[in-house]
Amino acid sequence: MKNIGYFFKEARTIFQVDRLSNILSIFSIGLIFLILSTITTAWWVSHQLVNMLRDEAEINVFFQEDMEDVNINSLMESIGIIGDVKEVKLVDKEESHQRMVEILGKEAKVLELFDSNPFQAFIEVKINVEKLDTILERLESIEAIDYIRDNKDVIDKLQNLISLLTIVGVLVITATGISTLVVISHIIRQGIYNNREQINTLRLLGAPESFIGFPFVLEGLFLTVAGGLLAFGLVYLGVKTAYGQIGSNIFIPLPHMEDLLKSMGVFILFASGVLGIGGSIFGLKSAKVN
Amino acid sequence: MIEGKDISLVYGDGTKALRGVNIAISKGQLAYIIGPSGSGKTSLLKLFMGIEYPTEGELKVLGLKMQKGQEANIRKLRRLIGPVFQEFKLIKGRTALENVMLGLRFLDMPSKMIKEESKNALIKVGLSHKIDTVVEHLSFGETQRVAIARAVARKPALILADEPTGNLDVDNALNIMSLLASFRNENTAVIITTHATHLLDNIDQGEIIKVENGIIKMESRGAVQ
Structure with a gap:
């Protein structure tokens, strides 16, 4: 630790020897991390969304409009006793209309064109989504039910999208990881070449390799963290x-922006730190100084 | 301190730099290795510095065996000696003080002492007024003194100076020789190589070891130590 000030000073000197190249490298690394962050953000948002939809999974059961209240209650009781049904609730015509007004927001004016409430009452059934098929089978056997609307297609499509994003994400993470390692190790090798006389002198004076290499590791760390911060700045914006553009215009709820940004910030900084140290060590190991 | 038996050194291109050299340098000794250019004196010093290994024979420096495959010994030796390289090997863009300190940073020395010892060494070589001067702004002789300060600040058991008189005029060369000799004490041996044999007429201390064609021709032990 006694040399920490010296190491930082050396790292700064190494950076300044090839300043333009190093600044351009920060931008390259920043863009690499931006790609990584974009894919990760998309994966994270969709994953959160599917989990949210799974927790909120529900089926809407429609019955004949002229059904009497007694029969509706009886139908609700029949549905409620099915295993894995969490909650059964009647949504009457007025509430159904009100919900659509909330969903449509400014566009709700279109509903004023109708002479009467065009929406039907229905029974909202909260379920364990994993048991969707079994529950649907049981519901279909109840005669009083006119129509069942489930979100299975939406959930399945999202699940497929997540699988695709996961594959793409793994590929992108691997590609960006390798690219960053190559970029950093190349910069470090260049730094070693530029400072070869100093390195040789230090070796002749008996300096341990860790003493010689530490400033280069610091430089690599600085470049990737700076690139990571740049990427985070762009991700933040x-x-x-x-969120400002689409947050209020889509029907599905997005994860909290603060949580998303915090997670992305931690992820980018961690990844940039690990890749910076890894790339520097790789560069040091692969460089041969005569 | 240095014990060499039947040492030979053959470089990769087949050049036979040293042949069957026997040498012994004891603690606190002052020795001048002389000979014309290409005679093998720098090769001999490179062996003592752990820059080269003997191709044949046995060499121990400060009790450490110098042999290929003994990298740990080499690294240890390099920390124990005070080398003054022919081309100085100072770090450009750094001050005299920073250069001297750099030679001490990785030694087992508290950080406060590193600066103190470095300053003292620069004062001893007469550069108290150039401590914060960047080495490129120093004269040839001053640069040489910084290199010497870097070597002596480490308080080494062995100071090895390769052609320290280089391109200096006689007066400055003699000054450098006597400066280096002044660091010899009961614990520190000093070995200096030089091709400028005429300088030795003015020096009344130390042993003279003559090298010719890779062979030690003559060891003069007549000089006063």
């Missing part, structure tokens, strides 16, 4: 803009 992107997410804020995206």
Whole structure:
């Protein structure tokens, strides 16, 4: 620890020897991390969304409009006793209309064109989504039910999208990881070449390899963290803009923006730190100084 | 301190730099290795510095065996000696003090002492007024003194100076020789190589070891130690 000030000073000197190249490298690394962050953000948002939909999974059961209240209650009781049904609730015509008004927001004016309430009453059934098929089978055997609307297609499509994003994400993470390692190790090798005389002198004076190499590791760490911060800045702006633009215009709820940004910040900094140290060590190991 | 038996050194291109050299340097000794350019004196010093290994024979420096495959010994030796390289090997863009300190940073020395010892060494070599000067702004002789300060600040058991008189005029060369000799004491041996044999006429201390064609021709032990 006694040399920590020296190491930082050396790292700064190494950076300044090839300043332009190093600044351009920060931008390259920043863009690499931006790609990584974008894919990770998309994966994370969709994953959160599916989990949210799974927790909120429900089926809407429609019955004949002229059904009497006694029969509706009886139908609700029949549904309630089915295993894995969590909650059964009647949504009457007025509430159904009100919900659509909330969903449509400014566009709800279109509903004023109708002379009467066009919406039907229905029974909202909260379920364990994993048991959807079994529950549907049981519901279909109840005669009083006219129509069942489930979200299975939506959930399945999202699940498929997540699988695709996971594959793409793994590929992108691997590609960006390798790219960053190569970029950093190349910069470190260049730094070693530029400082070869100093390194040789230190070796002749008996300096341990760790003493010689530490400033280079610091430089690599600095470059990737700076690149990571740049990427995070762009992600921050992107997410804020995206939430501002689409947050209020889509029907599905998005994860909290603060949580998303915090998670992305930690992820980018961690990844940049690990890749910076890894790339520097790789560069040091692969460089041969005569 | 240094014990060499039948040492030979053959470089990769087949050049036979040293042949069957026997040498012994004891603690606190002052020795001048002389000979014309290409005679093998720098090769001999490189062996003592752990820059080269003997191709044949046995060499121990400060009790450490110098042999290929003994990297740990080499690294240890390099920390124990005070080398003054022919081309100085100072770090450009750094001050005299920073250069001297750099030679001490990885030694077992508290950080406060590193600066103190470095300053003292620069004062001893007469550069108290150039401590914070960047080495490129120093004269040839001053640069040489910084290299010497870096070597002596480490308080080494063995100071090895390769052609320290280089391109200096006689007066400055003699000054450098006597400066280096002044660091010899009961614990520190000093070995200096030089091709400028005429300088030795003015020096009344130390042993003279003559090297010719890779062979030690003559060891003069007549000089006063």
